[in-house]
Amino acid sequence: MYGSLAAGILKTCHELGLTAVKNVDVHPVYLVQGDVSDDQIDLICQELLVDNITQEYTFCELSDYAEPKKKKDSKYIEIAYNPGVMDPVEESTMKGIRDLGISSVLSVRTARAYYIDGRISAESQNILVSKVLANKLIQHIVKTEDRRKSLLLDHPDPECQVVTVPLIKASDRQLKHISQKGQLFLNLEEMKTIQRHFKKLKRDPTDCEMETIAQTWSEHCYHKTFRGTIRYQYEDKGRKKTKIIRNLLKSTIKKATEDINKPWCVSVFHDNAGVIEFDSDSHICFKVETHNHPSALEPYGGANTGIGGVIRDILGTGLGAKPICCTDVFCFSPPDVPFDSLPAGTLHPKRVMQGVVSGVRDYGNKMGIPTVNGAVLFDPLFVGNPLVYCGNVGIMPKDKVEKRVCKGDLVVVVGGRTGRDGIHGATFSSGELTTESEVVSSGAVQIGDPIQEKKVLDALLVARDRNLYTSITDCGAGGLSSAAGEMGIELGVRIELDQVPLKYHGLGYEEIWISESQERMVLSVPKTKVKKLLKVFRDENVEAEVIGEFTGDAKLEIFYHGLQVCDLDMSFLHEGTPKITKEAVWKPAKHKEPRLPKSPLLNEALLNVLGHYNVCSKEWIVRQYDHEVQGGSVIKPFCGVDADGPSDASVIAPKFNSRKGIAIANGVNANFGKIDPYWMAASCIDESIRQIVAVGGDVERIAILDNFCWGNPDKPDRLGGLVRCAQGCYRTAVGYQVPFISGKDSLYNEYAEGKKSIAIPGTILISAIGIIEDVDKTVTMDFKEAGNLIYCVGETSNELGGSIYYDTLGKIGRNVPQVREKKGMKIFKSVHSIVQKGYARSIHDCSEGGLGVCLAEMAFSGGLGATVRLDQVAVKGAMIRDDVILFSESNSRFVIEVQPRHQQKFEAMMKGTACARIGAVEATPEFLIYGIKQNVVVNTYIQDLKQVWQEPLQW
Amino acid sequence: MNKTVKVIVLRTAGTNCDQETAFAFSHFGAQVDLVHINALLRKEIKLEDYHILAVPGGFTYGDDIESGRILANELRFHLSTDLEQFVYDKKLIIGICNGFQVLVKTGILPGKTSEDEKEISTFPPQTVSLIGNDSGKFEDRWTYLKVDGHSVWTRDLPSIAYFPVAHAEGKFVLADKKQLQVLGDNGQVAFRYCTVNGRNPFYPQNPNGSFDHIAGITDPSGRVLGLMPHPERHFLFRHHPSWTRLKKQSSYGDGAKIFANGVWYVENHLL
Incomplete structure (x- = not known):
């Protein structure tokens, strides 16, 4: 494993021009803390950490540790995760050590040691570390003197004191400053609305209240652009016209679904995923999410947690569905662009692509969910903002689609512990990225733990089938604040933050509240069933803890060690946003039809087109995904005589004893949108449908999802294109009688470098799902x-x-x-x-x-x-x-x-x-x-x- | 014991091919229980009540440290007596993919060098391993496999079977190359990667760089089988990646026979 890893690093070095690197060796390093004897360490090494057939080991006390003697022309570089970054290996290693009967180990940290042979300069070494070995957002070079620190994550708990924000007397300038300093991403109008509210209450808000409002009102959670008012100016047959759009989502996407009115649409637009009927016993649900901003900064972790997040959407749909397949679509800058052409602060697209693919691979494969379909698109404009769309399909019994929180139900959080990771993810994704983002927003970047989520999945389905809870949602953007907030929207909820299981001491209450630590779900559980529920999770080694109660007084009340740190009316939180009117202008692009050569050589042209990055085989990616686990595959991503031809839609039969199946396809084409987003939307819908029809699907049993990735909607030209795209969605969906069942938008995909801003080409992804009556006919x-x-x-x-x-x-x-x-x-x-x-x-x-x-x-x-x-x-x-x-x-x-x-x-x-x-x-x-x-x-x-x-x- | 073939499919954190493996056995009439290892550790469920132990594919404990290691240790340090008794009782074990990695790392495979039927003995230390693919990455692809050995599990399989692999750590290596001779002489090599015509493969026909192209081995008795490829993923005809090109002779794929063999053996030898 480490040999091939080393070979890969050597190859990348040479691609980067670091030809002086002659050889690379990689050694895993484990730091074990605790009162253990040398004999015990020997046992741990021999029985657990080392493969005695192929590996050797050495160990020593930390105080005796010295960097290995440097050979001539050889460098030793050790890389470890930053404190607080998820490292699943630690927990597994701790378990492995306990299985050996050794209980005195307190903590384990891992690192990797690289031995680099070759005469390389300090500058080359920097390039090697920053471009190949480590991402400084999550990793660092280990220095001998830092080792002890890296073992200790615990800090003393901060003093228990409610912090208030001096808001009610603040000037406009101060309001802006408060928003900026707190990374709240709230504009002045919103800050003033909050100010007015608290003036009425005659008190300043707590920091926790401000954070909660910022999370709830963020573009990411509230979708202000799609739900707000838009003044849309456009040209119609040479005449300028203006139209006021009250709610873009309702007047296009949702309207299409209402107009089409298919009887098999079970739950659309109000749960975590869209739900349609599958057969007489089951429903299918489908959701596609984006995870663009985190993937731009830390491709592996960003994509990893992106797929983890959308899987939790499926777990949190209805009373929980079983994930049966993943689909992923990526947009990158071409992987062969020269390094010196990249804007400052961006990663090279090849590295982004390798990281994203590995992130998706590790999460999907380890959870045992086949990744069956996808697409990859290349365009230089994605250089600062790659797009990472992660989709998941689930299946659930028909009687598990309704959920309802009841007064008096307990709030139970299950899954991973809460740490300082992923703070401000929701608000951070609601702004543009800049050259500074990698410094300012590093807390928003995380690594996932797929095995934790798999355990949650296994236990959750048991609890679901025993009817042990009444409602569920996932902890996504905004963490507990949005999960508990959403579930308590009607009844109100009281949360005791000191009950939340933590990864380490030292978190402030507001950090616990908004942390986006992965692999957590929130359940509402009747008091009579809570004992049984906790046992189900304990039996599968999953933590579950009661952290509050749904009260019935329509308030969000949060306590920390007895102190009240938040007291907000649900109605203000969820309906108090100021109504904002945004300006949109649509002008047709001024591209011209090119003059073509008189008699082009079509042989050559065909080869050029086939070798285009957007057309060529994506086998390098697809083979890394397990597309057959769960045993349902019917049409795989590859088909043909050598099993390497590009299938259209993928087909799976999710039930072992049934020939009923589903087909999954995606339509995406950023280039069309550069000419006219209206026809881009139309073409993407057409493409996603025809791929399903191509494998034998029935257009009357197809549902679709929309997924808009756009630039800054506060800029009228960007918003104009977005409106036009949504209009194209409406017309084509109605034309084909194919309903939208769920959707998502990711805006502010722009990269600011100084005064220049690179916007992505507005891109819509249409993901389609079709029900196949008989998979044997595909x-x-x-x-x-x-x-x-x-x-x-x-x-x-x-x-x-x-x-x-x-x-x-x-x-x-x-x-x-x-x-x-x-x-x-x-x-x-x-x-x-x-x-x-x-x-x-x-x-x-x-x-x-x-x-x-x-x-x-x-x-x-x-x-x-x-x-x-x-x-x-x-x-x-x-x-x-x-x-x-x-x-x-x-x-x-x-x-x-x-x-x-x-x-x-x-x-x-x-x-x-x-x-x-x-x-x-x-x-x-x-x-x-x-x-x-x-x-x-x-x-x-x-x-x-x-x-x-x-x-x-x-x- | 009544007249039902009982199969235990062992699962723990990160197991993920358990349901299709269970389906494969139950399809041939076995009663299959998916059992979390906690239930065995707490003795709520007893291994001795079953005839076949299946350790399915997946990423137990994330394959952290290395694939299969942590589950293997759990079995070695907490359930070895039960397992040794299970093997002594001439019951069947199959480990697929991650399950194979687990069996190798417990020492159950390749097991004792000669079949000593007289007494229960402990499993020997690990002598072979499955390490990172030469390609350096996880790969899902279909492989042709030359069937060899004398295992009950592989009885009446076609001489060349077609199963997919899906793993990152499947390269078969030995501590001592002389062992290869022993494995061969004992008929313990059950599957070797090959070309479509049964010839010696190169990458990607040998998808991971396995020594001697070995894809699966048994213990000397042939009753314990471990293999990297997934027979449960070629259980049905339509699992074949090119099924739309083929004439349908049967609704089963090459892999079904393995599970049928397991059930058949129990029906004829243990019930």
Whole structure:
């Protein structure tokens, strides 16, 4: 394990230009504190810490410790986690030591020692440490004299004293200062509202009250932009118009769901995840979250806790669902950008990507939840703000969807202990990142402990099935403050903060209240059942503690060792936010259609498009995810003759004895949004639906989630694009009769470097889930047999705007793909019917890279060649160019492989759609495409196509 | 004991392939209990009441320190007598993935060098190990496996089976290379990674760099099996990664036979 780790570090050194590094060795280091004899340490080493087959060890007393003698041209660097950062290995090691019968060990810390051989300068060593070995937000270089300190995390408890904030007499300037200094991210209008409230109460607020209000009113928790008023200015046919939007969410996303009104939508927009009906016994719930800001600063921990958080959303939906699969979508800057082009304070995108992938991998895999589907997008504008979308699907019995807190129920916190980690995560994600963020907000960065969450999951489902609690929610952003606050919104709640289990002494009460320590859930438990509930958790080695009671007096009251530190009316907390009007302006982008070369070499063009980062194989990522655990996989992320072709949607059958399944897909395309966010939203919805239809799904049983990642909504142009995007969502969802069941927004994705601000391209992710009646009828995208006919279904228009083809030419263009729902709907229904009849041997949707990429992927995944004629493709308008037909990314299109014996029936069933026979599957590996003038425009081999597609991210 | 085949699927913090493993046994008529190790430690449940012990895949205790170590120690230091009796009683044990790592680190596998049936003896110290993949990372991929040995678990398996692996620490290594000869002579090598045609593999057909391409071994009796690949993930025909290309001959995949064998053995030898 350490050998391959060392090899990886050496490789990264060389990629960074640190060629002087000749060899790297990695040794794990354990610091064990306690009254233990040498014999006991020997036992601990031999029986627990060391693999006697492959490892050796040495040990010594800390006071005798000296850094190993330096060899010539060799450096010794030891890296450890900062005090307070989660290190799950400590707890496991402590347990392992107790299992050996040794009970005198008080604490364990871990570190890693690196022996670096080679003549490297001090400057190179700094680069090595900062870019490869450590992230200073969570780790540090161990100095001999610091060792003792690192063992001791406990501080004396702070003096028990209520701290008040001098608010009611503060000037506007002072109000701003209070907000800034406390990292509250509240604007002046909000601060004044709070001031007025406390003036009425004739007292200053406590620090705890201010924190609570800031958490509850944060963009992250309250979604001020989507729920507030927007003055929207736009142009319609050359005329300027203004529209007042009272609540963007209600008037677009939620309105679509209401207008569509599907009977199988069980719970939408009010729980932690959207819930739809699955079969006669069970419901399915689905949620996708973002964890962008933390991932920008600490990619591993950010992504790790992102996936942990969305899994808790599923655990906290209804009375708790069992997570059955994950889906993840990332947006990064291209991984090959030069180091010196990066803005100050940002991490290199390759490191971000490696960290994010490892973070998702470790959490999902260790929890035993398959990661079945995803997407990765690259754009230089994501350099300061990578996007990390983490999604989770759960299944629950039908009678576990309703929850209701009752007066007198006890508040029980279960799972991990509370520490100083993750303080100010909610408010921090509601502001822009700056070069200073890594210093100021480091407390918001955390590492997860998936095994803790797995234990919670195991125990929770037992408690759920024994009806031991009445309601549940997760501790996410805002920690206990938002979890308990949310659950007590109607009844009111009283919390005793001194009852909360802590990782170490020395936390202030307000820190306990807002800490976002991971892997915690809050339950409301009837007094009569609390004993049984605590036993269930104890039996699985999970901590559970009663910390308060739901009172019925509609107040939030918090006590700490008998002192009241918070006394707020729930109504002020949840409805007191000032109504703010934001300005939005939408102006169409001024991109032009580029002039294309007269007769482009399409062979080369196709290879360039296939090798584009947004198109190429993501196998390096996908293989690191366990996509088969739980035994339900039907269509895996990879299919085809060598199990390496890119599946459309993934399909799982969550019940062992049933053929009923679900399909998961994602639609995302930031480039389209640069031209028009309206059509980006439409295209993403179309893409997510057609991927599910491509595996055999039914458009009438598909639900979707929205997930907006945008720049600063206080800037009118950014907000204008956001409004336009939401409008596109409404129209397309209604057009396809596909309801939204849940959603999320992450705003303020901008990176300020001095006065310059880099905004991400406004990006919407549409995640779709479809119910599959019979998984045995599903279809994959790889060509199956030579001699079969190839059909292209759907119309191809001149819509190269935002396409991969244009991107390979350095252009963006104007003709962004539109969605024609009527035609699209007819196609989706017809394709579903032919799958049910078994007439499709393979189906693939045309997305990034258009028809050309679609055909190439089908051919090389099946290990079969193809001959195709572009003059047969159904086109809209006069289409005179081969490259437009081959690479246009028009929506609602599929390529379908049909056996000759089914030709007539297939064609009859596709009547009324644009469906054209364009070629045949060949036994030989030639990939041949004839242009509209019947000349050969592409002539290559499938192995060459596959190679350029696989190479770019084959790390 | 009545006439039911009883299987205990052992679980603890971080076990995660328990339910599909339980399903595989119960599908062939066994009565399967998912049992937390705490229940065994507290003696609420007794190992002796079962015929088959399955240690499923997962990341017990996060694979912290190294994979399988902490659970292995729990078994060695707190349940060794029960386990030794279990093996002495000619009952069956299977460890899959993390379970294999656990069995190796307890010394149950490869076990005593020769089968001494006369008395109960303690398991020998660990002699083989499963360490970090050469690729340096967790990988989920399908592997072809040449079936060898004389284990009851592998009876009537196709000569080349197809199972997925999903692990970060699956490289099989030995303390002493001479052991390889012994394992071979005893018929203790149950699975070796191979190419689709049964030839010697390179990466990624050998996904982790295992010595002699070893993917799974048994104890000398063949009744204790440990393997890195997941037979329970090729239980059904549609688990095959290319099932949409294949003609359906049976609703089972290659892995089902292993679980059927376990149940069959108990029915014919222990009931």
